[in-house]
Amino acid sequence: MTHSAPPTEGRTPAGGTGPDDDRAARPGLLMGRLLGVPIYVSPSWFLVAVLVTVMFEGQVHDVVTRPLSYLVAFTYAVLLYGSVFVHELSHAVTARAFGLPVRSVTLHILGGETSIEREAPTPGREFLIAFAGPLVNLVLAGLGLLLHATLPLPDVALLLIEALTFANLLVGVFNLLPGLPLDGGRLVRAIVWKATGRSRNGAIFAGWVGRAVAIGCLIAGAYLATYNTGEGGGIGWLALLWSALVASFIWVGATQAIRAERVRDRIPLLSARRLARRATLVTADVPLAEAIRRAQQDHAGAIVIADHDGKPLGLVNEKAVTATPEHRRPWISAGDLSRGIDDHLTLPADITGEDLIEALRRAPATEYLLVEPDGRVYGVLAVTDVDRAFAGV
Ligand SMILES: [Zn+2]
Known part of the structure; x- marks a missing residue:
């Protein structure tokens, strides 16, 4: 029902880096792929499916005997989520038609979510992508009414069609409520965007x-x-x-x-140079305790591993350092807590704004090496500092 495009996702655009975030990014059980888009179902859905089955069975029981009534009620629960699924798929297909890559479709307790890689470039496209979802539900509800009125069907089928018609009407109308994060909110957004x-x-x-x-x-x-x-x-x-x-x-x-x-x-307003931490260069074999002592002496906020000629080789992970108990620090070498520097982890010290965010998004890490145009190390950019700058602290 809602669909997100960065950076509307609520997190800071630089967020989503640590290994913990990788796990959080997987929104549920992978049920399969459709048109190359992974389809997830959140575990909460199964709970809701049971609830819906039990509640709807009360009505089904009037026309079908037990235990068959449970099967019919469960069919309804599945079809109900089928309606949410086609809603999300409709967003996804429309977004794809406009050339916007779709990351995933997730069904969860309150409906669904289509995650789209980029934001629509124009208000018109934004409007169509948002409208595509509820439109499918309203069309399905209309079809349900038509079927119900015209075809001579058995009572069970009529009951299922009635329930599904109502469900699609509800999903369609609810999503058209005019505020974000609902589709109706995206329509309002597109209209105001176009107008202003x-x-x-x-x-x-x-x-x-x-x-x-x-x-x-x-x-x-x-x-x-x-x-x-x-x-x-x-x-x-x-x-x-x-x-x-x-x-x-x-x-x-x-x-x-x-x-x-x-x-x-x-x-x-973001500037890597302004957010940079001063770095202390040590060789990989220097004990961690000694590297920390030197960093404190230099008033540095980061430790960089370098060879004997001062060429940077690795970045010491701050989280790993704080996680190491003090009594063990003399026995671990700084190099053991470092990550090798590749091209993606090296950024020009003058990088700013969108370019900076894009660089962080392209190669997620916790620390980056900042270099001057002549190749000298300027310092280290820690993602926690970028996040703090976003939070306005
Ligand atoms: Zn929607």
Whole structure:
């Protein structure tokens, strides 16, 4: 239902580097690939599938005997997510048609997410990519109504079609709510972008509308809870709980969209030279404790491994250093905690703005060597410092 393109993903554009982030980047179980796009299903989906099966079985039981009714109810759960799946696929196919690479499609507890490599270059394309998802659901709902009205089908089939028609209508309409991170928010964003000529204005506006939609969602849930707890009991509270979950999802997404724009504002101000740490050069065989002592003496924030001629060979990983207990530091050589320098880890000291972000994205690492045009080492750029600059600390 939502789809992300960097740097709208909420993280700082330089983020996503350490080995931990690699794991976090895998959003669920890989179910297969379609048109080369990996399809993931979050483990939470299986829980929801069981819940949907149990809840829907109550209705199915009126027309089919047990245990077959469970199979029919489970079929509904699968078809329901099939509707979400075609929604996401529709975003993905449209994005691909415009030449934007699609990273993945993920189905999770609140629907789905299509991760697109780049942002749409024009508001028109942005509009079409966002609209493609809900459009498919509305078309499916229309087809369901048509089938239901025209074909003489058995009761089970009619019940499934009714339920699916309603589900697609709900998915389609819900996603058209006008705030980010929902598709409707992307439509609003595209319209404001077109009207003002700046995508930033559209995103900030649609982000604030998203926050309003989140609050509206919570109020609607509270209203349902108040009016339904009298008779029937549980349903009202379930509605409140569910709307609170959906509202927080929208609120967080809207806030991230607004924050991503503010982060983006800082990009042109980034300068590797200004963020650089002074580096102490040591040979690989120097004990870590001694390398740290020399770095402290030089007031340096980084240790670079060099050969006897001063040619840089490796970068000592700061995290690995802090993770090494003090009593072991005299017995480990600095070279053991270093990563060899290849071309991607060497950046010109004068690199700034988008170029800097692009370089970090191309070769994710925790530290980079900064060199002067004549090849001399200027210092070390630590990604944690770049992240801090984004956070505005
Ligand atoms: Zn969508």
